[in-house]
Amino acid sequence: MATLPKDFIGKDALQHVAEQVSKEILMGPGYTDAEEMDRLGIDIVSGVQFKRTFHILLRKGGTTRRKDVHTKINSEAGFLKERTLTVKLAWDHYTDSIDRYVETVFGTDAQGQYPLSTAATEAILRNYADNLTACLWNGDIDLDKGGENVPARDQAMALYDGFHTCIKHDIEDGIISEANGNLVPCEAxxxxxxxxxxxxxxxxxxxxxxxxxxxxxxxxxxxxxxxxxxxxxxxxxxxxxxxxxxxxxxxxxxxxxxxxxxxxxxxxxxxxxxxxYATIDKNFVYGVDTESNQTYVGVKVGTDDDMRDIQFQIQSIQGAGIKNPFKYAFCMSDGTLAPTEFLAGDYDNTNLVITIAHSDEDTGKIDGTVNVNNVAYSKPVETTVNQILSIEATDTTNYKFVNWSNGSTEKKIQITATGMSMGLTAFFKKNG
Structure with a gap:
């Protein structure tokens, strides 16, 4: 059995820390972007329990007229329309080092809490809330229909239907249309x-x-x-x-x-x-199921790969929708819309990008070559975490290598992939 750090706070204490932190984080954008949600007038509803039904009275046009004692008129008040906010279950695993959950410097605070472990737990679980926030507008459950074969980028945007997707479905169902007066053309x-x-x-x-x-x-x-x-x-x-x-x-x-x-x-x-989109206040809704026993965060000490790992499993149930899409509460233009490349994390393979540049004021043709792992660099190189990359610059007839952007003057260097996209520039100087 692996030897655990002497000052590790213990699984029970860590579970308590995680549960305290998760109460807010499970609210997704209601936690990470609380001020933004308030600025946009988006209603945050908790306790949804998978579905929340809103009843809207669609009012008919009145026939009120000057009184005629010999004539009886009837005006229909309208009819009730049900609008359902559906929430979906999302989950994730996060693995971290046990060394972050020790309290050797400050110990517990005056209330007996663990400030360092709480900060580390909040940081790792906030990634989860960021992923939920990324789906608020452009999330689309249909992106995940291919199961495990779906790219991670699309899976990340399929946690629940965002507002754009909900509106798209209302258009497909004929609820939002020019005929209904809630889709009004607008010049570009x-x-x-x-x-x-x-x-x-x-x-x-x-x-x-x-x-x-x-x-x-x-x-x-x-x-x-x-x-x-x-x-x-x-x-x-x-x-x-x-x-x-x-x-x-x-x-x-x-x-x-x-x-x-x-x-x-x-x-x-x-x-x-x-x-x-023009809408009345609190008409766009973000809902969270806070009452289901499927909403939780769990902590495990040790994994199959390393007994000194800490593993968090977090899951929650949430969704977005529009209460009232009818013309007296909502109107959209027919303008164009393309998704923004907005993701909470880098879901693609991380890349090494190398630029060749001059170190002087010469503006002529840039010359000079770079190899990565003995292959001539021509496009960004996909990397994996902790991969060792051997990079070499080669002089040409007219240009000689000066230095790398990291300060090294050695033509051949080695760097370790960080797990994030990296950039490096090779500076060359014209001979003479």
Whole structure:
């Protein structure tokens, strides 16, 4: 049996630390991006228990008219529509060194807790919460239909359906459409062509005026990419040439004077394109099942590979959705949308990227060659963690090697792959 560190806090204490930390981390973006969720007006619901049903009364148009004592009229109040928020189970394993879970320097604090072990546990479990957050907009369960043959990149984005995917399904089901008034065409919103071009703002305003009157009267948030928001703000500035200014709020939201009920909410990982969603507050929902016994974090000391490993298993149940997609609470544009390359981690094989450059001011043709493990470098080299890489620079007729970007002046060096993408530059100088 492996000898454990003398000051290891023990499995029971570590399990307690993990459980304390996991209570917040299992909330996913509700923990990692709490301020962002508040800025966007996204409702965070706990205790979902796999499904949460929202009942929405779709109101019919009234037939109220001047009273005629001889005529009876009937107006339909509308009908109830059920909207279900479905949450899905996600899980992961993380392996760490037992040496991080000792308390040799500070020991326990005044409350008998373990500050170093808590910090280490929180750091490793936060990766899990980051993965959940990455799926908030672009997550798509269908990406994982191929099982184990699906690339890790796609599996990571298949934890639950994000808002874009939920909206896509509503469009496919005919719930969101031009006929229903919750999909309203909008002219393209692109960068102004000059300082007098107000087209982005004009197009946004024209789209806003086509919303259902009830939505225009409500306090609304409009989600869009950061670029689209910048174009609208620039178009507004061009329209009024500084006589009126966009009202920015803490966090990046802003209002356009004259549209006091509309809050523009730029979203970093929204995607590329000019699609926009206008919605009432708390209409977009992120739900977490906090009551299931399948939501937990477990700790194991020792693995098949190394008895000094610490292994965490963490799993939780969560999902995203829209409560009310109907025109008095929601409206989307027909703009383009392409997913942003946004992931919480590097799910591809890590690469070594080498650049050949001059060390002087010469701007002529760059010459010089580099070999990696005795193969001429021509494109990024895939690496594995702790792989030893032998890299050699070779002089040419017109150029001679000077140094590497890591400071070494040796033509042949060895480096160890870190598990992350790495960059290295070989500097050459022209002869003469």
């Amino acid at each position: 919103i692109t960068a102004p062509v000059d300082n007098n071009d107000s087209t982005p703002y004009d197009n946004f305003l024209a789209w806003h005026m086509k919303w259902d009157a009830r939505l225009r009267k409500a306090n609304t948030r409009v989600y869009m990419s950061e670029l689209t928001a910048q174009y609208i703000a620039a178009g507004y500035a061009n329209k009024f040439h500084g006589n009126f200014k966009v009202d920015y709020e803490v966090g990046g939201n802003f209002k356009l004077p004259g549209l006091s009920r509309v809050t523009i909410c730029p979203v970093a990982d929204f995607g590329e394109g000019d699609r926009m």
